[in-house]
Amino acid sequence: MDYVSPFDERRRTPEPLAPRPDELRGARVALLDINKRCGDQFLDRVEALLGDHGAHTFRLVKEIFSKPAGPEIIRRIADRGDLAVEGLAD
Amino acid sequence: MSDEVVTAAPEFELESVAGGAMRLSDLRSDGPVLVLFVAEECPTSALTLRRLGRLVPSLAAAGVTVAAVFEDPLEVAARTARRAGFAATLLAEPPPYDVSRAYELSSVPTTVLVGRDGNLIGRVVGWDAGALEELIEEACGAPVAVTQESPMRKPGCAAKSTYDAQTLRLLDAGSGQDELEEMFERGWTDGLPVIPPTRERVEAMLGGRDPAASLGEVPPGMGEATLERVAACAVLAGCRPDYFPVVLAAAEAALEPAFNLGGQAVTTQPVGQLVIVNGPVRDTIGLNGAMGALGPGWRANMTIGRAVRLLVSLTGGGFPGRLDRAALGQPGKVGVCVAEDEERSPWEPLHVERGFDREQSVVTLVACDAPLSISDHRSRSPEELAAVLGWAAAGAWSTNWWPLGTRSVFVICPEHAELFRKHRWDKRRLREAMFTAVRRPAGELRWGETTPHVERARDEEPVTKWTSPDDIVLIVAGGEAGRFSAVFGPCLGMNDEIISREVRWTT
Secondary structure, three states, X not given: OOEOOOOOOOOOOOOOOOOOOOOOOOOEEEEEEOOOOXXXXXXXXXXXXXXXXXXXXXXXXXXXXXXXXXXXXXXXXHHHOOEEEEEOOO | OOOOOOEXXXXXXXXXXOOOEEEHHHHOOOOOEEEEEEOOOOHHHHHHHHHHHOOXXXXXXXXXXXXXXXXXXXXXXXXXXXXXXXXXXXXXOOOOOHHHHHOOOOEEOEEEEEOOOOEEEEEEEOEEHXXXXXXXXXXXXXXOOOOOOOOOEEOOEEOHHHOOHHHHHHHHHHOXXXXXXXXXXXXXXXXXXXXXXXXXXXXXXXXXXXXXXXXXXXXXXXXXXXXXXXXXXXHHHOOOHHHHHHHHHHHHHHHOHHHOHHHHHHOOOOOEEXXXXXXXXXXXXXXXXXXXXXXXXXXXXXXXXXHHHHHHHHHOOOOEOOOEOOOOOOHHHHOEEEEOOOOOOOOOXXXXXXXXXXXXXXXXXXXXXXXXXXXXXXXOOHHHHHHHHHHOOOOOOOOOOOOOOOOEEEEEOHHHHHHHHHOOXXXXXXXXXXXXXXXXXXXXXXXXXXXXXXXXXXXXXEEXXXXXXXXXXXXXXXXXXXXXXXXXXXXXXXXXXXEEEEOOOOO
């Protein structure tokens, strides 16, 4: 039977993962706060741990947790960071 | 087991799942043909299709064509082959199974090898791994390994051609009726039965619109909402073609970025998309805004709301338990569509409030949780009733979550609306009365899940449930008797807007 699929059957090519760093010392790590309660507490802990490993961190905040990060935030992470950590919340 | 005597394979012409008729002489034009006679209800046929199906590419590479002849209707043949992972030529033989008779089948599966010259080279009855390996080697001229998994041998089932006419009628009564089950297997469902989106039905739904035209990508999976896919969702949902303009307007509204469908589709909240319809289209397609307006019972209401949800969960990939992370969900996520009863309303209808003309047909989408019924058969003053209605939403989101930080949609039943009409209350006055009535001292709200506003406020400071009277959305719908209004639960944290789109009859 000839059916019309409701699915978008196009196969998307997965984005390849960026190369993993050998070490954290000296790495620039973006910490993305999604702007939801308690997310900052999680990132505070992550930031401290990264500092212990010699990484340099910088923080960014999304406009709202329920929408994708805007292109400007993504550009800033890409320009300034070697790595990124996104802090989910609740 | 090869036949010793050379005989000509009976010619046949059968309908193909791929479309059109196909003859044995077509199949053998490029080389030998392996014909598998099978039937859907025969487990050994399924075994044979599954196991020989794996060999189809090797056989094709060796110049051997593989075809399966089903003693079943086309759609059953297609489904059975798909389940078995058998991707080769699929033919369907109708009753009274003359081809099976011509090949003197006693049972299915029977695998027959026909040479390019049209002669029968051999046949294997049932599943017999060793005999099939020999037959295939003969076909290919080189060994091709047939799986040695158990069972190595399995008898088949009686071929339908061997039954009398009365028994055949009984058999056929059961076949071909699993089309609905197939929809579940394909995942084209919300858990309820759907209408299979055949090309004919989808074309009827499209009504001449360009099937490839796109409304954009549907979050969260960003599947493209071609009109054809939207129409497929509408068919699946059970819509009639005359509902499609409303479905399209609702889909356009849902895909408006300010609606933040992406956030709604993946949240752990139980949010669904409430579809409110205003204007003449309500009567044109039979949308209910009167008794039982929030359902069930009215096809247009039930199926339009469902089509929107199917678009999100299927085309958009926001299926519950996958990208849709709702902790509980709620029955309204199957779909909710309601017409406003503009004729019984003492006020301007929602679409007019939102800037449209009364004569325009408009669809408005609001992100909402489930509705909560509000009974009030005793209030005699509008002030009293306004307070009852407002306080019904006091626990919205969470007991102490004040102010709510988003809107509440109230569906006011005609009898409640009548009280406000009698006292000449307009919408603004009702909103302000509800807003003013529902307030509590911050000190009483400082436990459990509460808001930053309450955390900062002094104990005696009154906190309202809404930030502004404008957060109270009012529509009128419901039966003429029975003082039951309702308030929809909220959706929080989405920064979402209410979106309205005019219904267009052509695109």
